[in-house]
Amino acid sequence: MSLRLYDTATRQQRDLDPVVPGKVGIYHCGLTVQGPPHIGHIRKEVVFDVLRRWLERAGYDVTIVANVTDIDDKILAKGEEQGRPWFAVAYENERALHAAYEVLGCRPPTYEPRATGVVPEMIELMETLIERGHAYPAADGSGDVYFDVRSWADYGELSNQSVDDMQAAPDAPADGKRDPRDFALWKGHKPGDPESASWPTPWGRGRPGWHLECSAMAAKYLGTEFDIHGGGLDLRFPHHENEIAQSRAAGQPFARLWMHNAMLNLSGAKMSKSVGNTLMVSEVVKRVPAIALRYYLVAAHYRSIIEFTEESLAEAAVAFERIEGFVRRADEAVRAAAGGDVEPGEVGDAFAAAMDDDLGVPAALAVLQAGVTQGNTLLASAADGPELRTVLATVRAQLDVLGLDPLGEHWTSAQGAGAGAAEGALAPLVDALLEQRQEARAAKDFATADRVRDQLAAAGIEIEDTAQGPRWSVQSWSVKGR
8 A cells, every 4th residue: 555645735635646756855844933842833843753754664765854934023023022133043942943853753854944045046936926927026115025816826725715715914014015915925124123134135125925935945955846745734824825826826836745734732722822822842841751742742643633731641651651661571571581682673564554544643553552462461471482572573663653662772862861870870779679679578578568669659660560570660761670
């Protein structure tokens, strides 16, 4: 079965049909860096990271471009509010975005262009649109340049609406527009604007409009026709609608397939900076392990809304802890029996079928959970032979696709560094208490044994008695008692 994805433009699932066989080019809209990323932003990064991993496992050479919008009215306003240069605000939040990528195990994009780096390409695109009769400089001499929406008969195709039903574009005053719905390609320099936030053009100094930036960056780094354009569903209109219009009006085929992930809501409202109900990635990973947060964002289908609550986040952390617990126990059992590593193997037909069906992660996780159940049954019977090795290899391969393999390089190195230090410090203390507990149990002093266990539990250390001996764990990392 070939990979089929839901295409927002045609409103149906379609086979992935790359422009260049064996290669896939993906553009997804990155962050406007007026603030650090919240978990609503990072859901999109996780979704496209999973897509990339699945395509690469299928043998595709994947190029992912995710832009950074580093010039915007909101960024200028933040700079003025904080008494700092606008570009300092942008850079600080760009670094926060990269930190969120890293902490959640998202591979960095192949290219991550900044809007300010492609101004020449934007000017060329505007010149082409003006020559073709699809754009015009404002008659008031403001330096603004607008896209003429009525000049493009297909305007509204992505969002399936008529121009006549649309509200006025709020990106600039209507005074210089032929139609209130026309959107800004370029914004002329205004009195009081930082001089550093403007570039020369044939129509005067100014800065790019949001929509123009992405068309220019996608074409520069992926070509005028590429495979997948994506982002959050809230970008479908007006942002992506405007991208399609301006790129195709300029004679560019643009994206073959449009892929949008649903929102992450808080108390029924879309999570956004404007309503002040954000949950920053840097704060959430203080409450649950980063790998558990990634599991929470992965587990729902990408086109399903996530209604965030602290309870659902905690439940996801517990659910992933069970999966991780099996992986670590099985790895130890197999190592003890035969030695050597158990590397990820094949994902299996049922898991692959689920992923090929519009990245059906919930169905894929059901297959994975069945494997974990089978593996735990084998562990309970003290089995540590080839069958357990096969189950472990399969589960690890499935987790690797989702970026959740706790024994994978990312989680055992970058994210495991702090846990490793904690483990080293705690191990002698916990091991001494476990030895006291074992001595008490051998002497049938169960009251003392239970008291030791309760003391460890109060300190956040969980004890599990297995066929291989007692194990202890703290949050997302665990070691076998010695």
